[in-house]
Amino acid sequence: MSPKITTELLKQLRQVMKSPKYVQEPVQAYIVPSGDAHQSEYIAPCDCRRAFISGFDGSAGTAIVTDQHAAMWTDGRYFLQAAHQMDNNWTLMKMGLKDTPTQEDWLVSVLPEGSKVGVDPFIIPADQWKRMSKALRSAGHDLVPVKDNLIDTIWTDCPQRPCKPLITLDLSYTGVSWKDKIAALRSKMAERKVMWFVVTALDEVAWLFNLRGSDVEYNPVFFAYAVIGMNTIRLFIDGDRMMDPAVREHLQLDSTLEPEFKIQVVPYGSILSELQAVGAGLSPKDKVWLSDKASYALTEAIPKAYRYLTPYTPICIAKAVKNASETEGMRRAHIKDAVALCELFHWLEKEVVPKGTVTEIIAADKAEEFRSQQKDFVELSFATISSTGPNGAIIHYKPVPETNRTLSVNEIYLLDSGAQYKDGTTDVTRTMHFGTPSAYEKECFTYVLKGHIAVSAAIFPNGTKGHLLDSFARSALWDCGLDYLHGTGHGVGSFLNVHEGPCGISYKTFADEPLEAGMIVSDEPGYYEDGSFGIRIENVVLVIPAETKYNFKNRGSLTFEPLTLVPIQTKMIDVNLLTQKERNWVDNYHQKCREVVGAELERQGRHEALQWLIRETEPLLRAQ
């Protein structure tokens, strides 16, 4: 892939940074964050402002443009990709490395005295605003809100904001009605003596109302806000999608309802003025609950004394703990997903080995094709990472024609992919070799597998935060001087975002909420050699109660149950490096894959894939 040439764009941006038409005073720097007005990780094309200005389209990154400089901060997953996609106008700031300055420190080092730094107040989260503003102020600069987004002013062919039809989810999928969710939210609000709750995250709006959308690729969400009072419900949403009879019936818009469950539908764009009106009408002691990651603009709409900000909202926390219907849905989705992948891997073996005509893109498309044959398939849950050889070392690689490699019997193939089904969201990575892996490749794969098992089989007390498990995933790699530069796991939504809070497994996070039975996270250690190969083994796992011999202080223990049931290629395993306990884990896991997915393959009449599954799930010692 060749970098985007941004010389002209940067020139235009620097002009509008001085233009009285858009800024009250000239700004010496302009920050372009990654997110949208909902602080989404995955964003609609109209919100891809950072990619537009820089060329770098990874999922995380912040651009800052000054009169002289243009710099991009991103993390270890994207160092290679960002370096490839950006031209010489840009400096890559590798987050997590010791010598990389923070955005604040860098700004202070390059700005002339008394500078103004502009940012779109709808895009920057309030907590980031606060930190950035404080750091700049203490160095004599000012962070200022710029009402018109300056990227939008120079983005002449900016696409329209999407406004697609909604999907309603009935109780068999959600387990709890939207009215019961609102009632539960109100009881949390009452506990904290809060009068209003502002729902700003798109997946929280979708979860609360048991609705889904397709405004954002991969995330089944729709552009909306909600403001929940103790007796009122306001849903801010555009378009004629509220005319859909199914949606009207689902939300009981035309029924006689208890007044406290009557939904008022309000235009999306009126959120700020409506919230300002709420703010103006508050009595002393009234509180308004917002996420501390809500936008600066919305947060400022509520006078400071009335704000109640928390890092995780009660919806975020409730959403993370899946109920029985959601868990069963996730199980079903993962079985269907495994069927599709068994078909794919069987097909790859048939095609790659003798013919050598399968490219990364063809493999990714084929994976999608097999998934789309499954019941309740909606779309992919993220851009498929289909990467062979050196491309596998680009952690969030997505094949494009310029980089597209052909799978061969000489290279490791890494496939990280997943789908949205109406009953659940999947995310699975398998790393395979279609020829004979080298001893070194097997060694590295086996360390990664040991880490994967160490997390998956870990038993830990109730109340343990996920970040305390992260080192388990690295221990075998560390022993040999190896490591990987990403976290080990993220929360996974239920037919919702593939990345969701408030739990996860990462050395980088300390503010995660404790793991609870019913939470669902990924377990995905890896190992990457720049220019050579990438290895990752990822299952989605469900937190379940663990039976233990003792029970200290009656706290109870937890462990994980893998929901993902796709064989882990035994050819890649150096069995001598595994303990007996680890070998048993692999054999038991494969036994379960064979039983559960085998039955579904049988039911679907997919006999060749079933034969492949049976072969790939042979016990380790027999497989060698």
Add this chain to the structure above:
Amino acid sequence: MSPKITTELLKQLRQVMKSPKYVQEPVQAYIVPSGDAHQSEYIAPCDCRRAFISGFDGSAGTAIVTDQHAAMWTDGRYFLQAAHQMDNNWTLMKMGLKDTPTQEDWLVSVLPEGSKVGVDPFIIPADQWKRMSKALRSAGHDLVPVKDNLIDTIWTDCPQRPCKPLITLDLSYTGVSWKDKIAALRSKMAERKVMWFVVTALDEVAWLFNLRGSDVEYNPVFFAYAVIGMNTIRLFIDGDRMMDPAVREHLQLDSTLEPEFKIQVVPYGSILSELQAVGAGLSPKDKVWLSDKASYALTEAIPKAYRYLTPYTPICIAKAVKNASETEGMRRAHIKDAVALCELFHWLEKEVVPKGTVTEIIAADKAEEFRSQQKDFVELSFATISSTGPNGAIIHYKPVPETNRTLSVNEIYLLDSGAQYKDGTTDVTRTMHFGTPSAYEKECFTYVLKGHIAVSAAIFPNGTKGHLLDSFARSALWDCGLDYLHGTGHGVGSFLNVHEGPCGISYKTFADEPLEAGMIVSDEPGYYEDGSFGIRIENVVLVIPAETKYNFKNRGSLTFEPLTLVPIQTKMIDVNLLTQKERNWVDNYHQKCREVVGAELERQGRHEALQWLIRETEPLLRAQ
């Protein structure tokens, strides 16, 4: 031990809380923190105000007294002890348990509207003030500084502040002269563009000037502050100890010196006024560097715009990384300490088994006696925890006549003890059985040992923070539903405080600095059953570079070398629960104990103890 009766004292305190003689306005609550004006963990008798008012004399705890309530916050180490030492006037707030309110939340729940909460501004750290003050203000209350310490006003027989002679340490102990330390500090100050550095922690003053004292039991420190400018050195210290010719020569007080190394000696009590004078004389852009844990009073002496606060000072960070002289000193100290403990355990076996006349206090005294026979012994490094049977479950137990149990062949004995030698500080815990341990006791001991080994043998990349290793110590316990309610390790000073920052191994700490070669920490997992027994296995370990097969991103790896060389009782080990790697670790460790400590026992002519050591260091399979 019977609780302290505090009814009358609380009555008096509540009176002075309303007395215009001491407070400008009545305060509805008064906070009594644990520390002294230097935020020390170990404090002089005159600073034991929280113990005076409540009876609870553990090393950590905060008392809050309101008109109606008296409450004590402490952590898992002290739940039992605090419950025993406090009368019914007090409510114990068990920190770390889910339902325990924070001090702020509790205050908000009990205070009448618009209350004033008083605290001594010299005792409360600035960061705690800030947090507490903000929380109280947002609930309509005020945190107010009360100049006279209210406890002191009712403490009629309060002891005098100690002012004992100083010890000078030459280069053979410190490796670096105080002038070189000042020069290194000034170069850190120049890097951060800071004009002044205020040394508030007692161990930082002692380390900086290569001086030690004995104002505080167990910690070889003296009451002093220092203010370091780019060209001036001011040492705030009382008494005639500056008249000591050895001290005068060490500090070159009477020599012609470069002016920037000329030390001005100033009275201890003038720190606030001198610092206010510094604060008043600052030019724009001047900065004054303080720990964010310095007292509120001293922090406020510097106008906010001029403060440069960091969680760890450059002295704290430099002090943590031991140089070759310090490391060699620590090795020597640990060998001497091991000699004393071999003598002790040999003596205990001789006395306990046939006679049954050794109490916890006798054993503790005997340990001190053996240690005091060693060269350069100064004092103990903390109050010896000598505990048998159920007393072992009181994590920071100290035997007193009321609780003193006799060691027997039927109970587990836990000894956590250490000493200050002029060449180093020790801290070691061994858990032993003089009869036949039960299968359950052995099982628990072995899980703790597995945790100890998991940390001690861990290999991890440069840049790893200690808290990422904490779960390794718990994994074997977690597997069986067990755990312990304290951190796994703390930094250890070099003939300085037995607990020091900025590194450690604990799930509770996220702000620790990365481990570096030369840092020294303890490794001390445990398991405790209330009413039955306590198990802990503690070594002091040195961070050293690790040789690894590979070297990812050229980062290099680290591991630990045990400095403590005292046998771990093999009788307590269920060898079947150990992996081969763990068995090898134990055998190699014991081999090293035998060689290194054996040679010293031989040299000191301690032949019986040598025989004991040889018996206790037999390889595991032969020992069984």
